[in-house]
Amino acid sequence: MTSPDFGLTNKVALVTGASRGIGQALATGFAGAGAKVICASSREGGCADTVSKITDAGGEATELFADLSDVTAVQALAEKAKGVYGEVNVLVNNGGTIYRSPAVEFPLEQWQHSLQVNLDATFILCQQIGKDMVARQQGKIINIASMLSYSGGITVPAYTASKHAVAGLTKALANECGQHNVQVNAIAPGYIRTDNTQALQDDPERSSEILKRIPAARWGETSDLQGAAVFLASAASNYINGLVLAVDGGFLAR
Template identity: 75%
Template structure:
């Protein structure tokens, strides 16, 4: 039986698709044939991503929602489902980070990070997962982190949320695997994005990180595309509850 990495006829919803990792994932799925619904936190935020996808000759749509708002997140899921009638692939990429020492970390920032990073992933998975279960087919890809494995420094809320993403991935995989719905996660290594700009700008921390990456470079958002296409395609039909590190070997060292 030939492996099928093609996504022709599939529709994907990618959150946080305005730039960085989310934009790269949306483009990667489109290049493999998927129609992509691109979501961001502000109206018109995904215009550039949609233009890039349409330039590939693929269909794309833009939606927006504040992922810290549970009702808005639920509405986003329903809007996305209404566009083509179903969502075959859900990529929970939208996220945020806040840096402060744990003793000084504002509770409101803690709540915001958790709402955006984990609450929204659960809500979107719950709403869209119901339709996947009904159709006996679906792929959910959560975006984890190297901080799903370790504690980080001055990012307690982000770390807690990414540990939670790893747990949610396994919990949903346990329940939904019997319905032919696979739930997996990608744990990006140190990727050049807005979220890691503070680390890139810190010469000491950047040097420490680089020394631990066998690939001897920071990752680029495009480095994650292959993993996403694999987990979104029929080629990964028996992969479930897995957290796939795309980290240049960081965890190996």
Template identity: 70%
Template structure:
């Protein structure tokens, strides 16, 4: 369907080296977008770039920045904007997590998680969102979480950051909707990635999680592809400030 085509669009995806970000970057390319893949290390997205290049239908490039370094984040935004003359789709997916009980949670770990997960997303949205307003429109998609809705266990900083991402999504949608910039978020359910490896390895917790999911299984990164293409495409033009749960029905229980 032409509504879902991303042909001619330019996308930037952070955290695109593996997992959910890699799947999202490939999905956008499969839908016709030229994609800039971002990671924390130089050449960190080589595998993703190779997979997109193998499609033979779109342009692909990569940039890098430490998302805890705001000067590096700003420089990456400027580099991405100049690469192909603008950005039509920004996916703020890059993030980190730290697990420890709240009573002993280190302050420096708290600050790093909030900086990487929230501050970097805001700064990228601010820099690229301004350019989107100037060019007449764009799409920003943030990666939220099931912990945008609940508290989790031993991940207070991550939970705070993902609640904040949901709020930031709505705040930016309110300000930029009239400028034809739609800001939405995807809240992945329990997806098999390295970020959730500790939960996958905990047989008791993994069994409890699957028992609550109507689909009866952990999600795969492929399960996020349709959602990101939808929110990046003209098909979602009247959707703004929404957090879309892709969770196998987890929240329904």
């Protein structure tokens, strides 16, 4: 009798937005499962804390940086990442940004910036890292979607548009890459305690509305996402492709 393989020993994972929050939790989760982790952030030294957490626990990690709104920098990040440990087996597109403003007042430059960071960078990294996965006939891509991949949200039109697009891109890439033994999936975090949701946490009315709709009756912690990410990065998920997996405490079930 065989058991599912959830291990990541000898695998290399690239995680963007790994300086804190969800990205840091995913990076440390992968390291705990045995992976070597390339932690990327928007500024030099941004992932020092994450790398320290991994190495202090006996894991192996390094850091890179790139402005995800800069196409050239994103392309360079992909090339640098492939050179760190020789290949990238797991790509996690977690780096992102959010800007809040009523739609009728939303600055065009913030719209463009949000799409560049949340969508364009995701596609470029999928393309540049993914082509090597296709050539090797093995790889895992995990995009970070959102509850706003399903609904419209309030005062976050660019973020919502980008996260709907990330969900669609995930499915489109899964359709092309599946035949090459490359699985492309997404995780849609629920309402998780991070910097991005601080404004909602601090709003008593909105926070109460959100909690009433979560069967788990609590905000999620970044550690709640680790299991799903390790699963989608491991051989245990080899027949799962094009899935947007909600890790939301049951929010979507209400």
